[in-house]
Amino acid sequence: MxxxxxxxIMLIILVSITLVGVVALVTVNKWDKGSAKEPNIDDIIEASVDVPELTTNLVGTNFVKISLKIQTDSKKAAEEIGKRDFQVKSIVIEEMSEMTKEDLEGKKGKKMLKNTLKTRFNELMQDGEVQEVYITSYIMP
Structure with a gap:
């Protein structure tokens, strides 16, 4: 008896200690995630690559001139995407040659293009990933 x-009593103490440990671990993890610092503009520029102006035909008789800036998650990833410039240009031309003038109109069209390019660029990447694609110049007569 x-x-x-x-x-x-020993079982209750053991469960109490385990519970306190789990609560402490969860609290520390939540606090640590909240304190992750956002990259500053210098870090973003260092991890970004410019795609010079490209001119390509759209479906139909229209064409577009476009320049991009690709933001990656690290300097190493930016170096990789810079070396893959010929693949990047090819992807931009492939994607845009399947689009119509109407596809690119408005914010919605440009956002769709940026998301499509981001997905395709990330398929290429081996070190890091593309975080954002920015349209820095856009002309469609």
């Missing part, structure tokens, strides 16, 4: 009481 006495051993049974002692076992119950």
């Amino acid at each position: 006495k051993n049974n009481k002692l076992l119950t």
Whole structure:
């Protein structure tokens, strides 16, 4: 009877210690995620690559001139995407040659293009990833 009481008390203490440990671990993890600093503009520029102006035909008789800036998650990823410039240009031309003038009109069209390019660029990447694609110049007569 006495051993049974002692076992119950030890089990309660063990469960209490485990519970306190789990709560502490969760609290520390939540606090640590909240303190992750956002990159400053110098870090963003260092991890970005410019795509010079490209001119390509759209479906139909229209064409577009476009320049891009590709933001990656690290300097190493930016170096990789810079080396893959010929693949990047090819992807831009492939995607845009399947689009119509109407596809690119307005914010919605440009956002769709940027998301499509981001997805395709990330398929190329081996070190890091593309975080954002910015349209820095855009002319469609």
